[in-house]
Amino acid sequence: MNLFAYRGGRLHCEELPVDELAERFGTPLYVYSAGTFRKHYARFTRAFAPLDPLICFSVKSCANLSVLRLLGSLGSGFDVVSGGELFRALQAGAPPEHIVFAGVGKTQEELTEAMQAGVGRINVESESELSVLSHVARRFDHPARVAVRIIPEVDARTPHHYTTTGTKDNKFGVPIEQAAALFRKYARVPVLRLCGLHLHIGSPVRTVEPYETAIGRAVALVDELRGEGFTVDTLDIGGGFPADYERAEALPAAAYAERIVPLLEGRGLRVVIEPGRCLAANAGILLTRVIHTKDTGRRRFVIVDAAMTELIRPALYDAYHFIWPTYAEGRVPVDWSREQPFEGLVRCDVVGPVCESGDFLARDRALPALRRDDLVAIFTCGAYAMSMSSQYNSRPRAAEVLVDGREPRLIRRRETYDDLVQAERV
Numbered sequence: 001m002n003l004f005a006y007r008g009g010r011l012h013c014e015e016l017p018v019d020e021l022a023e024r025f026g027t028p029l030y031v032y033s034a035g036t037f038r039k040h041y042a043r044f045t046r047a048f049a050p051l052d053p054l055i056c057f058s059v060k061s062c063a064n065l066s067v068l069r070l071l072g073s074l075g076s077g078f079d080v081v082s083g084g085e086l087f088r089a090l091q092a093g094a095p096p097e098h099i100v101f102a103g104v105g106k107t108q109e110e111l112t113e114a115m116q117a118g119v120g121r122i123n124v125e126s127e128s129e130l131s132v133l134s135h136v137a138r139r140f141d142h143p144a145r146v147a148v149r150i151i152p153e154v155d156a157r158t159p160h161h162y163t164t165t166g167t168k169d170n171k172f173g174v175p176i177e178q179a180a181a182l183f184r185k186y187a188r189v190p191v192l193r194l195c196g197l198h199l200h201i202g203s204p205v206r207t208v209e210p211y212e213t214a215i216g217r218a219v220a221l222v223d224e225l226r227g228e229g230f231t232v233d234t235l236d237i238g239g240g241f242p243a244d245y246e247r248a249e250a251l252p253a254a255a256y257a258e259r260i261v262p263l264l265e266g267r268g269l270r271v272v273i274e275p276g277r278c279l280a281a282n283a284g285i286l287l288t289r290v291i292h293t294k295d296t297g298r299r300r301f302v303i304v305d306a307a308m309t310e311l312i313r314p315a316l317y318d319a320y321h322f323i324w325p326t327y328a329e330g331r332v333p334v335d336w337s338r339e340q341p342f343e344g345l346v347r348c349d350v351v352g353p354v355c356e357s358g359d360f361l362a363r364d365r366a367l368p369a370l371r372r373d374d375l376v377a378i379f380t381c382g383a384y385a386m387s388m389s390s391q392y393n394s395r396p397r398a399a400e401v402l403v404d405g406r407e408p409r410l411i412r413r414r415e416t417y418d419d420l421v422q423a424e425r426v
């Protein structure tokens, strides 16, 4: 569900034809729909309302300050994983107590920054980190509020194994059976308030069962810890809820909530949830223009001005993103499936200008015949697109625009060549 739609054959973002945005702001261009963010946020909070959870938007999915401000204005807190993300969340005006700080390799400096800011919770991922934090926290007159990230040993069956995080083969968290020992050792350290558990099993998690299993294990651990006399008042169940890439394939938040809420209701736990993709992915597209086309005799290539630098997901995870021309009279796609039911489509690879064979956005895709200067939209680019972008091949980063109704607002200017070398003028 999103506010990108073809009207009169022209792709619109809310009230605006996207080709006008490309004319005005250039390409490649990330275009976000404020209304879609609002709808997704409302739908998510409504689904989990019986738990009255703290929703902490996962900053890594879409880190633009204006997007963070928009979600913050709706009541969202933030999940951050680095000093840089903490800085962004604070810059966006987030109340520090609505920030949770995860990450497997937080440095002493980052832990100090988290203490200085007074973040709501630090989700520690190893005994080593807990030990460093117990030293850092001595310098402050408030205790560190801490949750232990557990490995629930659940395979979330994510589409690519790189994004599975809840098993002992992954670097995140501490094995669930070691958590009680950490509580015994650290819960009574005066500068720590060790009173929560955290988990995040992967992303995207397309079925509910892995959550049920992981949360069930976490709740059993809460009972065990409470039985030993420890205070456990918070359970952070992470993110990982899906978005639509191919059709409307993502289960709605309500389908997850229906089975997660009963596991957590009435247990005296402050529930934290860290959605990223399910709020952001379908709220953004990437606009790109065809630079050249060519045929090698074996493959037809459509070379566009976006590349792995703007969207690395196809190269990194072999991820599928639907691509279609922004002008599509008579051929408006009904869904985002790989094979569209139109005559005269041409099979091609959509690739970027970067000097890597892995620089592709789509392979062997049947598309309307594309020509130089045609404008093309890549869908589901609101999450893990700009936030994973790079300047590889010395490509200035693209601009970002946030559309609200009829209003487009430039929320990140296009980088210049000068931006490429600024930090090197030392």
Ligand code: LLP
Pocket: 058, 060, 061, 079, 102, 163, 200, 202, 203, 204, 238, 239, 240, 241, 274, 275, 276, 277, 278, 313, 383, 384
């Ligand atoms: N919480 C923690 C601790 C996380 O590590 C993540 C994502 C999230 C929440 C948010 O997950 P989401 O709700 O967005 O699925 N770059 C990959 C995804 C990696 C996600 C890493 N952690 C991609 O493009 O698919």
